[in-house]
Amino acid sequence: MSPAAQTPSLLITGADVLGRGVQDVLLVDGRIAVLGADAAEQAPERTQRLHADGLVLLPGLVDLHTHLREPGREDAETVETGSQAAALGGYTAVFAMANTNPVTDNAEVAERVLDLGRRAGYVDVHPVGAVTKGLAGEELAELGLMARSRAQVRVFSDDGRCVHDARLMRRALEYVKAFDGVVSQHSQDPRLADGTACCHEGELSGRLGLPGWPSVAEEVVVARDVMLARHTGSRVHVAHVSTAGSVEVIRWAKAQGIDVTAEVTPHHLMLTQDLLSGYDPVYKVNPPLRPTEDTLVLREALADGTIDCVATDHAPHVRQDKEHAFVDAAFGMLGLETALGVVSTTMVASGQMTWADVARTMSTAPARIARLSTQGQGVVAGAPANLTLVDPTRKVTVDAALSRSLSRNNPWHGRELTGAVHMTILRGTVTAREGLVWGTEEQR
Ligand SMILES: NC(=O)N[C@@H](CC(=O)O)C(=O)O
Ligand SMILES: [Zn+2]
Numbered sequence: 001m002s003p004a005a006q007t008p009s010l011l012i013t014g015a016d017v018l019g020r021g022v023q024d025v026l027l028v029d030g031r032i033a034v035l036g037a038d039a040a041e042q043a044p045e046r047t048q049r050l051h052a053d054g055l056v057l058l059p060g061l062v063d064l065h066t067h068l069r070e071p072g073r074e075d076a077e078t079v080e081t082g083s084q085a086a087a088l089g090g091y092t093a094v095f096a097m098a099n100t101n102p103v104t105d106n107a108e109v110a111e112r113v114l115d116l117g118r119r120a121g122y123v124d125v126h127p128v129g130a131v132t133k134g135l136a137g138e139e140l141a142e143l144g145l146m147a148r149s150r151a152q153v154r155v156f157s158d159d160g161r162c163v164h165d166a167r168l169m170r171r172a173l174e175y176v177k178a179f180d181g182v183v184s185q186h187s188q189d190p191r192l193a194d195g196t197a198c199c200h201e202g203e204l205s206g207r208l209g210l211p212g213w214p215s216v217a218e219e220v221v222v223a224r225d226v227m228l229a230r231h232t233g234s235r236v237h238v239a240h241v242s243t244a245g246s247v248e249v250i251r252w253a254k255a256q257g258i259d260v261t262a263e264v265t266p267h268h269l270m271l272t273q274d275l276l277s278g279y280d281p282v283y284k285v286n287p288p289l290r291p292t293e294d295t296l297v298l299r300e301a302l303a304d305g306t307i308d309c310v311a312t313d314h315a316p317h318v319r320q321d322k323e324h325a326f327v328d329a330a331f332g333m334l335g336l337e338t339a340l341g342v343v344s345t346t347m348v349a350s351g352q353m354t355w356a357d358v359a360r361t362m363s364t365a366p367a368r369i370a371r372l373s374t375q376g377q378g379v380v381a382g383a384p385a386n387l388t389l390v391d392p393t394r395k396v397t398v399d400a401a402l403s404r405s406l407s408r409n410n411p412w413h414g415r416e417l418t419g420a421v422h423m424t425i426l427r428g429t430v431t432a433r434e435g436l437v438w439g440t441e442e443q444r
């Protein structure tokens with residue numbers, strides 16, 4: 001990365017800041033120097049100008065839940081390709097899940113992922129630490145060492161698997177409290193979701209002849225975990241909330257003052273289980289796509305703050321793992337490049353959320369949950385210049401072939417989304433612009 005001191009000054013004019021009104025914004029030395037009427041006057045000599053009329057300026061997006069697959073599955077994604085996809089999607093920071101090979105269950109792997117992210121340089125890559133060694137659910141991983149490492153891990157998760165042993169979950173919550181960490185739980189009772197289950201259990205799964213798992217497999221774990229959070233006084237985060245029942249529990253827990261936060265994925269906001277009728281494994285994901293009623297409750301919960309944030313659960317898989325009969329295919333779908341468009345289409349174009357709500361749910365709230373000090377302050381003078389410019393009315397038909405991800409398990413292919421990322425800026429440097437990744441080493 002080029003040092004911030006060499007980043008040219010940039011004056012952004014005409015953009016609607018968070019949808020709250022047009023303000024000029026001056027970026028100097030990688031920071032937001034001035035906001036408002038004085039910005040142009042205070043611009044140093046040779047400041048570049050960007051005319052952003054009609055665009056909305058948001059703080060750089062932060063993804064609490066990304067699978068970058070490196071180390072171990074560099075055929076599906078690398079930190080570099082995943083970072084490029086993230087920059088194109090408007091992200092300036094992502095949290096890389098620990099289900100890699102080797103698993104990120106110690107300081108060494110965590111620092112390796114951190115360094116790979118820095119070398120790529122498109123977004124800040126923060127490793128998530130595993131809760132248990134090897135994700136085996138038996139013994140706590142080196143939580144303290146990961147927290148004290150250069151990676152300063154604060155988010156811990158066995159994602160892909162549920163920490164189903166209540167005693168281990170309790171100990172993990174007690175442990176992370178010492179450094180204000182958070183346990184992000186993949187809530188799914190393995191005893192209620194047997195190994196072959198691959199979709200939502202209900203009338204449709206019966207008709208399709210696919211083994212399903214019930215909503216309650218998620219809800220019982222959410223209910224248990226909020227009680228453990230209350231008991232330990234620690235923080236629990238519910239990953240990929242997918243059912244109306246989970247929302248009910250989280251709403252109740254928050255009303256009690258329990259320190260619980262939650263995320264919803266773009267796919268659970270827009271896609272529903274009826275897509276499974278063609279048995280296309282691109283729609284196979286964990287937790288599964290649910291009935292429309294759940295989707296509508298998730299949207300309401302995101303808008304009213306019961307669900308704190310949107311997280312992609314970007315889960316790239318190679319063709320050999322995904323293109324199988326539905327029951328045998330891998331779980332997961334791409335999400336980084338389309339998340340903003342999906343949220344814009346489902347929540348903003350529909351009038352359920354404002355752009356300020358998008359800034360909260362896709363930047364400031366996830367940064368706060370992860371206790372990020374380097375990002376998520378919003379668009380304010382003095383903050384690092386991590387910014388995303390959005391064209392709110394642009395309609396884009398998603399083309400999987402144009403994705404920067406190495407994988408092609410893209411459920412959004414062919415869909416028209418309203419609202420597109422125009423530009424992403426990391427500490428004053430443009431990382432993506434109009435569908436092209438900028439800021440490669442050669443260009444700097
Ligand atoms: N979401 C998925 O369906 N798959 C994720 C794991 C996970 O998030 O549970 C993956 O790593 O592929
Ligand atoms: Zn998961």
Ligand SMILES: [Zn+2]
Binds near residue numbers: 067097313
């Ligand atoms: Zn995941």
